[in-house]
Amino acid sequence: MISGLYAITPDEADTDLLLAKVEAALQGGIRVLQYRNKQASYKLQTQQASAILPLCKQHQVPFIINDSVELCLALNADGVHIGADDGNIAEVKARLGANKILGASCYNRFDLALSAQQAGATYVAFGACFASSTKPHAPVASLDLFKQANAQLHIPAVAIGGITLENVPSVIQAGANSIAVINAIFNADDVKLAAQQFARLFKESTLKATT
Numbered sequence: 001m002i003s004g005l006y007a008i009t010p011d012e013a014d015t016d017l018l019l020a021k022v023e024a025a026l027q028g029g030i031r032v033l034q035y036r037n038k039q040a041s042y043k044l045q046t047q048q049a050s051a052i053l054p055l056c057k058q059h060q061v062p063f064i065i066n067d068s069v070e071l072c073l074a075l076n077a078d079g080v081h082i083g084a085d086d087g088n089i090a091e092v093k094a095r096l097g098a099n100k101i102l103g104a105s106c107y108n109r110f111d112l113a114l115s116a117q118q119a120g121a122t123y124v125a126f127g128a129c130f131a132s133s134t135k136p137h138a139p140v141a142s143l144d145l146f147k148q149a150n151a152q153l154h155i156p157a158v159a160i161g162g163i164t165l166e167n168v169p170s171v172i173q174a175g176a177n178s179i180a181v182i183n184a185i186f187n188a189d190d191v192k193l194a195a196q197q198f199a200r201l202f203k204e205s206t207l208k209a210t211t
């Protein structure tokens with residue numbers, strides 16, 4: 001269920017603009033969407049995520065909420081993504097139930113991925129793969145983690161952090177199952193085109209990696 005192009009929303013206060021960008025990204029072929037707005041109040045997050053949910057449903061794209069189990073359960077979204085400061089994975093899993101997606105940030109640490117999988121995570125994320133303007137102080141993660149993930153995990157591994165159309169082939173060749181992107185999609189002049197280009201590169205590079 002978690003594979004291909006995984007878009008994450010930017011910190012956008014203008015809900016109409018955000019919805020237009022999300023619709024364009026969906027039309028461009030994203031396969032997963034995470035709602036993340038670190039600047040918004042819980043009220044604005046609820047309004048924005050409630051408006052995005054039916055768009056994702058129309059496109060049959062899983063909709064994941066960043067950080068908040070409460071918001072995910074209130075909206076009946078498809079899942080939650082949590083990091084080291086967002087709660088205990090096993091406890092969050094128990095609150096969400098077996099049918100929701102639970103993503104866990106593992107930064108540059110494979111030991112965290114092994115324990116996240118053990119605690120019930122549906123997927124893990126490693127990053128930052130490259131310097132990220134969205135999160136400039138993120139620790140740098142080696143692309144070798146994806147080789148390790150393929151060999152030792154039975155859940156998908158998502159790559160995040162500074163991923164662009166230029167560097168995405170190297171991440172896919174390294175073995176990432178999914179590519180999470182904020183800036184290079186949502187700050188592109190043409191959001192739909194950017195998503196289409198990522199999706200096409202993902203297809204081409206995956207074919208190369210498997211032949």
Ligand SMILES: Cc1ncc(COP(=O)(O)OP(=O)(O)O)c(N)n1
Pocket residue numbers: 008034036038066067081082083084085086103105125126127158160180
């Ligand atoms: C797919 C994906 N991977 C990593 C993160 C980062 O989560 P976290 O470390 O909790 O940081 P914030 O996003 O909450 O700032 C993510 N959101 N999504």
Ligand SMILES: Cc1nc(C(=O)O)sc1CCOP(=O)(O)O
Pocket residue numbers: 105107126127128129131132133134135138139160161162163180181182183184
């Ligand atoms: C939200 C986030 N988490 C990261 C991590 O390394 O865990 S990097 C990151 C920002 C990703 O945005 P962009 O595609 O604009 O670099």
Ligand SMILES: [Mg+2]
Pocket residue numbers: 066067081082083084086
């Ligand atoms: Mg978080």
